[in-house]
Amino acid sequence: MVHGGAAGHGWGAYWFVAVALFASTVSPYEVFFFSSGGVEERWGSADLANARSSVLVGFPVGGFLALSLVATAAVVFHPEGVTLDSLAQVAHPVVLAFGGVGLAVAALAFFAVTFGAALETGLSAAYAAAQYFGWQWGKWVRPREAARFHSVLLVSVLLGVLMLLTTVDPIQLTEYMLVLSAVVLPLTYLPILIVANDRTYLGDRVNGRLVNLLGSVFLLVIVVASVAAIPLAVATGMGR
Structure with missing residues (x-):
């Protein structure tokens, strides 16, 4: 930033x-x-x-x-x-310093942190909603047994993806x-x-x-x- x-x-x-x-x-x-x-x-x-x-x-x-x-x-x-x-600008100094290898490492790092953050925030939303409303919850619980928990998780991730497709x-x-x-x-x-x-x-x-x-x-x-x-x-x- x-x-x-x-x-x-x-x-x-x-x-x-x-x-x-x-x-x-x-x-x-x-x-x-x-x-x-x-x-x-x-x-x-x-x-x-x-x-x-x-x-x-x-x-x-x-x-x-x-x-x-x-x-x-x-x-x-x-x-x-x-x-x-943009992320491309963030990676620019790495490319200048390390070339193609640096770009590959930066791309892998971007994927890891964004994918990990999506899972953390999605699970956090699902945990908070399920515990507040008293639903069955847990990432190891089958979706059929904790449908609302897994639904909140899925919807949270999808909303994030849809937000990226807008002009925001x-x-x-x-x-x-x-x-x-x-x-x-x-x-x-x-x-x-x-x-x-x-x-x-x-x-x-x-x-x-x-x-x-x-x-x-x-x-x-x-x-x-x-x-x-x-x-x-x-x-x-x-x-x-």
């Missing part, structure tokens, strides 16, 4: 981009997806090591890759005042969705922090003082991002 007019708005545009990027890393749908998946796959104490490795290794690697994309865009596109509006700008739509995600983040994160201190659910696995302190600081950051999201979007014209 790079806007050629960001410099014209000063720091406000950059703060908007920061809030949007922050919202993309802790989107509410991820909570529905991973918590429901954990219940479905019956995660237990033995899975804590895997969960910790995902947080301590996977998150930093993902953050580094995201930062690399932003840095590359700043070096390659920003000096030219270029606004990115997918990048701009994503930006609007990130703003809305930032607004509702406290409503997603606060219950997690509360449950993480409930011995009825977690027994001796509840948060310690240090983790609670870090969690409270993170909650404060989330609240600030939530409050600032819409004013920044309006004041900067969605960062443009």
